Amino acid sequence: MFKKLPGDEAQNLVSTTPDTAVVFRPAVVRTPAFVTLVILTWRLVAGLVRLIWRHPIASAVVAIPGAVCWLYGWRWGLGLTAGTVAALVAWCFLHRPSFLRIVGWRLLAWWRFVWIYRRHWQPVMIVSGLGRHLRGRDYLPHLVTVTCTSWADVVTVKMLHGQAVKDWSDRIEHLAHGFGARSCRVSIARAGRLQLVFPRRDPLAVPLPAVPVPDEVSVGPVRVGIREDGSPWLLKMHGTHVLIAGATGAGKGSVLWSAIRGLLPAVRAGLVEVWALDPKRMELSFGRELFGTRYAATPAECAELLEAAVEVMQERADRFAGLRRDHVPTVEDPFVLVVVDEVAFLTAYQSDKGLKLRISAALATLTTQGRAVGVGVMAALQDPRKEVMNVRNLFPDKIALRLDESEQVDMVLGDGARNRGALADHISPIPEQGAGVGYVRLEASPDPIRVRAAYVSDTDIRAMAAEVAA
Numbered sequence: 332m333f334k335k336l337p338g339d340e341a342q343n344l345v346s347t348t349p350d351t352a353v354v355f356r357p358a359v360v361r362t363p364a365f366v367t368l369v370i371l372t373w374r375l376v377a378g379l380v381r382l383i384w385r386h387p388i389a390s391a392v393v394a395i396p397g398a399v400c401w402l403y404g405w406r407w408g409l410g411l412t413a414g415t416v417a418a419l420v421a422w423c424f425l426h427r428p429s430f431l432r433i434v435g436w437r438l439l440a441w442w443r444f445v446w447i448y449r450r451h452w453q454p455v456m457i458v459s460g461l462g463r464h465l466r467g468r469d470y471l472p473h474l475v476t477v478t479c480t481s482w483a484d485v486v487t488v489k490m491l492h493g494q495a496v497k498d499w500s501d502r503i504e505h506l507a508h509g510f511g512a513r514s515c516r517v518s519i520a521r522a523g524r525l526q527l528v529f530p531r532r533d534p535l536a537v538p539l540p541a542v543p544v545p546d547e548v549s550v551g552p553v554r555v556g557i558r559e560d561g562s563p564w565l566l567k568m569h570g571t572h573v574l575i576a577g578a579t580g581a582g583k584g585s586v587l588w589s590a591i592r593g594l595l596p597a598v599r600a601g602l603v604e605v606w607a608l609d610p611k612r613m614e615l616s617f618g619r620e621l622f623g624t625r626y627a628a629t630p631a632e633c634a635e636l637l638e639a640a641v642e643v644m645q646e647r648a649d650r651f652a653g654l655r656r657d658h659v660p661t662v663e664d665p666f667v668l669v670v671v672d673e674v675a676f677l678t679a680y681q682s683d684k685g686l687k688l689r690i691s692a693a694l695a696t697l698t699t700q701g702r703a704v705g706v707g708v709m710a711a712l713q714d715p716r717k718e719v720m721n722v723r724n725l726f727p728d729k730i731a732l733r734l735d736e737s738e739q740v741d742m743v744l745g746d747g748a749r750n751r752g753a754l755a756d757h758i759s760p761i762p763e764q765g766a767g768v769g770y771v772r773l774e775a776s777p778d779p780i781r782v783r784a785a786y787v788s789d790t791d792i793r794a795m796a797a798e799v800a801a
């Protein structure tokens with residue numbers, strides 16, 4: 332590669348690529364000083380205008396005290412600066428939320444833009460393979476903006492032409508570790524632009540007490556916990572079917588009970604009936620009174636109860652045919668929510684072949700035809716593999732709590748969910764930190780959302796059961 336050239340030979344070589352090992356000998360054009368001055372002035376003015384346009388507040392912070400110093404002397408400049416800082420500190424103490432919204436998060440975003448993202452951008456992009464170093468030049472995706480929320484940095488990026496979202500979602504671990512975050516989530520902002528979310532802290536690290544039973548009678552969506560951004564996590568059950576997957580101790584019970592709790596006023600009003608299948612006899616038996624006669628524990632009872640739900644569904648379908656296409660809950664035709672804890676006991680692990688067939692057929696019928704006539708299924712299971720739960724795809728809404736293996740995440744939430752940041756296999760197995768934490772994919776968006784279900788204690792469940800029984 333490095334070739335030795337004799338004597339003056341080198342001066343005859345001209346290379347247009349600056350990083351070659353050989354000599355670079357550009358042609359010299361003599362420019363009049365006047366032209367050079369005009370070009371430099373133009374660059375200075377353009378740079379200033381760009382700076383003020385892009386960073387108006389930061390420019391004002393420097394320019395205004397500077398102007399005051401120049402016009403009235405340094406004492407006035409210092410006084411103005413000290414007064415402004417004191418006012419900001421007072422504002423922060425007096426009304427922290429508005430201070431953070433208007434000043435605090437912007438300052439933090441600016442700092443993190445400069446100190447974390449801009450500083451590490453080039454090495455992280457090159458090492459992760461998202462940028463290229465070609466012929467002596469770096470081709471890097473453009474770091475557009477950084478905004479901060481109370482728990483995360485949202486980084487907007489303009490991709491290189493020819494890059495795809497998958498290029499980024501395949502490298503979420505490189506990005507997270509490169510910028511010192513625990514995780515990274517990728518979503519599309521618009522064509523060619525992505526938003527990367529880097530959490531700074533975990534707002535879901537602390538268990539949530541049970542959500543108060545709502546005052547109003549509603550069939551949902553009901554509040555079952557919170558989302559990572561602090562907004563309520565609302566779960567829809569009427570008009571859909573919900574599958575909850577999670578390893579043992581992942582907190583499936585807290586999602587089931589929070590959902591039932593949200594429907595409690597409607598249960599009391601007769602607009603909702605909760606039918607429970609509890610093959611493990613550990614979870615739903617706590618609130619048995621809530622379900623009345625609609626409670627089954629043995630496989631034979633479970634098959635009968637599921638077939639009874641199919642009968643209700645078919646009778647309604649016959650009655651509604653040609654008259655209406657949607658179900659509106661009434662006391663005569665309430666919304667029937669069939670809750671199944673550990674559905675695999677009834678399907679995959681069931682030794683009685685006859686019962687297994689009856690149960691699988693009833694479940695498939697309910698999940699394919701039940702939603703329009705007001706019969707919904709909410710099922711929990713530990714192992715989401717197809718061999719275990721062959722009707723998995725018939726559930727439109729799925730929740731992935733802590734899972735044992737990374738491949739299981741896409742089985743539950745759909746292809747690409749883990750690459751987009753649904754790291755359900757990384758949720759802590761310590762109950763205080765990770766039980767009830769999971770990811771959901773809402774119908775309207777392919778981006779997974781991290782959530783935590785509220786913990787409904789045994790005492791809460793007994794109180795709910797007593798309330799309904801009364």
Ligand SMILES: Nc1ncnc2c1ncn2[C@@H]1O[C@H](COP(=O)(O)OP(=O)(O)OP(=O)(O)O)[C@@H](O)[C@H]1O
Nearest residue numbers: 538579580581582583584585762766767784785786
């Ligand atoms: N939302 C939650 N917040 C905090 N702690 C929780 C939450 N849900 C459950 N836990 C704790 O985690 C433990 C396990 O929860 P739970 O039994 O509901 O899990 P599971 O997924 O149903 O497990 P299994 O499949 O073995 O029944 C509970 O004893 C409880 O202490």
